[in-house]
Amino acid sequence: MRVLFPFFWAFLATCAALNDTIVDVQEERDDILSLRPLFRAWMKHHNISIPPSKIAHRLRIFAANHAFILSHNAQQHPRPSYTLGHNRFSHLTFDEFRAMHLGFTRPTTAFPPSFEEDETPQNDALATSRSLRGHLSTTDKNHAIGMNTERFPPYTFPRPAWLPHIENPSSSLPPSIDWVEKGAVTPVKDQGQCGSCYSFSAVGAVEGAYYLQTGVLSEFSMQEIVDCDGLDGGCQGGEMQQTFKWMQMNGGLCLLSDYPYVSGTTAEEQAVCLPCPVVPGTAPEKWITVRRNSMTELQEAVAAQPVSVAVGASRAWMFYEAGVFDGKCEQELNHGVLCVGYGGGEGSEEGQYWKVKNSWGPEWGMEGYILLKRDDFDKQAACGIMEDASYPILPSVPGMTGNEPARPPVISQAGRSSGSTAGLNPLQGSATARDCGGSTAIFSNVRISPDAVEKNELVTVMAEGTLTKPTLSGRYTLSVVYEGAQLYSHAGDVCGNETVALPLNAGTVHVFGFACPANPGPVSYGLDVILPSIAPSGEYLISIKGHDQDNAQLVCIEADLKLKRRHAQGVNNSKMLCEHGTFPGKTVT
Incomplete structure (x- = not known):
């Protein structure tokens, strides 16, 4: 029996290593699958058609390239x-x-x-x-x-005829051309x-x-x-x-x-x-x-x-x-x-x-x-x-x-x-924002700044108007659509502020909510958006729709960012x- 113990422990060690490998493979598979919305949006943006039998293979390559891009851009020392x-x-x-x-x-x-x-x-x-x-x-x-x-x-x-003779090129050439x-x-x-x-x-x-x-x-x-x-x-x-x-x-x-x-x-x-x-x-x-x-x-x-x-x-x-x-x-x-x-x-x-x-x-x-x-x-x-x-x-x-x-x-x-x-x-993009309408908060002034969008730049959407009904609580849904494909959705509380990290390091959205309880009268609502260098160029539609404690539509704001x-x-x-x-x-x- 004593002779069998080393084999037993070796067997347990092998099983543990195999279990770790299975976990790693599952995590890697989950990471790749999480990129499917971005991959579909990327295909649409670039008008690329891939046979169904090849989608999984191309998604794996896309994921590897995504990790390569992300790893480079995230370097800090030095940047x-x-x-x-x-x-x-x-x-x-x-x-x-x-x-x-x-x-x-x-x-x-x-x-x-x-x-x-x-x-x-x-x-x-x-x-x-x-x-x-x-x-x-x-x-x-x-x-x-x-x-x-x-x-x-x-x-x-x-020397071509149009370039004057220069005795000492290293010191006399134009500093730029x-x-x-x-x-x-x-x-x-x-x-x-x-x-x-x-x-x-x-x-x-x-x-x-x-x-x-x-x-x-x-x-x-x-x-x-x-x-x-x-x-x-x-x-x-x-x-x-x-x-x-x-x-x-x-x-x-x-x-x-x-x-x-x-x-x-x-x-x-x-x-x-x-x-x-x-x-x-x-x-x-x-x-x-x-x-x-x-x-x-x-x-x-x-x-x-x-x-x-x-x-x-x-x-x-x-x-x-x-x-x-x-x-x-x-x-x-x-x-x-x-x-x-x-x-x-x-x-x-x-x-x-x-x-x-x-x-x-x-x-x-x-x-x-x-x-x-x-x-x-x-x-x-x-x-x-x-x-x-x-x-x-x-x-x-x-x-x-x-x-x-x-x-x-x-x-x-x-x-x-x-x-x-x-x-x-x-290489600038454009940005517009609007009130969708039909809400108990009526925003007559919706501003976005700046209106020329670049990656890694803060974009602020601020809506000002009038609240027509008392608000005690409620929920909102944040939606991010890229090139017509749903990229991300998040639910939160309409009262107070919240920072939302988009998946795949695709950016952040900071929501400025209501101070509840909110009584009828002047009111403001807004969000800050940052899309980093890893974010693909193209059109992003970011919308936030909220409902109050009675499930009545409270707020609806859309921001359209065309990112270059x-x-x-x-x-x-x-x-x-x-x-x-x-x-x-x-x-x-």
């Missing part, structure tokens, strides 16, 4: 310099996201900073690439354009489920250079590159310098209106390269590679024009919402974006940053832009932005002044606005950054 938030990617794992929405690929061999025409033997496959996609292997492509198989040394770029503000950047676009980030980055660089030559802000075609560029991989990724080379060989680019972008929906290039009129002056004479890991030289290049760059976009990039990003990045460059400025000198609250335009649509980040920490001593701070930067030099065209044009920019496509505020309006993303505190709303890609060896989308 993070940027915030994360839910967006249309919240139901994806990072591996799924990487496969769908990145696409930068760095070739195993490299182009020199620019090619002269006589250095580039024409090949039949390339000469016919406008009529046939021509999927070439890396070896075939290298042979077709006569690429050297050795890496080329870093080059110092020649914003090409969006200067009208050289077209509106943010969305590459969708196609690894075409490299084309958005390269086209953005050409659009900026073309504006600086002509004073006209035109939108050029990314789809033409996806369909017709035989040097890159269509929706399987590419590299901006290869794209500049193809533009040169092709004689330039067509307008976006003549060759619209469709691969974001189809997730693949079209079977046929379509004919379209090329805009004169859009074929690069050459392209310049910025010296690797030199913050001064990249700053000098960005001071001259928007620059194509590659970054290592990470899971934190997926959910970036506002602020100066200094978080974890992928080791490999995997996304092509456009650097459109820099700012934040010494003494600024936000610190130094690069402003980058992305290609994940205007609902991502700061209306489609991200600010990346700029640090000459920490090469990884800006997610590898200094490792693969380049920009095109365009030929002179009629109307070129030789300097940055002074006349206002005009987007060449009808119906598109342009210029200094493209995609950079303040909030800019980081201290960051100029008009200063932002780049677009996206993927590298395993490497490719950018």
Whole structure:
């Protein structure tokens, strides 16, 4: 019998551990199930349809991403310099996201900073690439354009004509530059489920250079590159310098209106390269590679024009919402974006940053832009932005002044606005409040302050009017509806004050009730609402309905909050950054 005791105690210990595991699993399951209302509201807001058989799986991923966002935003020591938030990617794992929405690929061999025409033997496959996609292997492509198989040394770029010579760049460059503000950047676009980030980055660089030559802000075609560029991989990724080379060989680019972008929906290039009129002056004479890991030289290049760059976009990039990003990045460059400025000198609250335009649509980040920490001593701070930067030099065209044009920019496509505020309006929402009517408390004055709502900001609703019936006691019901879906409901006492914490750390509501017993006469009722950075952007309807001791309707107030993303505190709303890609060896989308 004595021999059996050790086994008995071991059995009991195993049972206890198993019971703890069951409890943990049950608690985790309960946490996930509690997110179902938010998940349904999120699906409705983003118009995302998920098959019933996949709902549970996607809910688990949503819950994991929710915890990731919440954990980051809740940090206190130190407080993070940027915030994360839910967006249309919240139901994806990072591996799924990487496969769908990145696409930068760095070739195993490299182009020199620019090619002269006589250095580039024409090949039949390339000469016919406008009529046939021509999927070439890396070896075939290298042979077709006569690429050297050795890496080329870093080059110092020649200065464009419109940038005055600076003897000491580090001290004489402008402290900040914003090409969006200067009208050289077209509106943010969305590459969708196609690894075409490299084309958005390269086209953005050409659009900026073309504006600086002509004073006209035109939108050029990314789809033409996806369909017709035989040097890159269509929706399987590419590299901006290869794209500049193809533009040169092709004689330039067509307008976006003549060759619209469709691969974001189809997730693949079209079977046929379509004919379209090329805009004169859009074929690069050459392209310049910025010296690797030199913050001064990249700053000098960005001071001259928007620059194509590659970054290592990470899971934190997926959910970036506002602020100066200094978080974890992928080791490999995997996304092509456009650097459109820099700012934040010494003494600024936000610190130094690069402003980058992305290609994940205007609902991502700061209306489609991200600010990346700029640090000459920490090469990884800006997610590898200094490792693969380049920009095109365009030929002179009629109307070129030789300097940055002074006349206002005009987007060449009808119906598109342009210029200094493209995609950079303040990210504020709106707020309204009203008395529902039919109550014994008649509120003639219902105010809400402020009427422009932001996350983490206090919103106060105050109703003043007349109580027509004595009130001794009663109950109220607080309801929070997000995008038409019931998110939360709470019952409380109409007499006195109460603070209600919304579930999932989605915010707080403080109710200012009646002082009971309340006699007929002047009366006030109100609530304070705070929706934190974790709260999804969208429309919130917050209502409070109360009944007195006789079950007569006592009060009914509704507040409609349209919540948008909030800019980081201290960051100029008009200063932002780049677009996206993927590298395993490497490719950018």
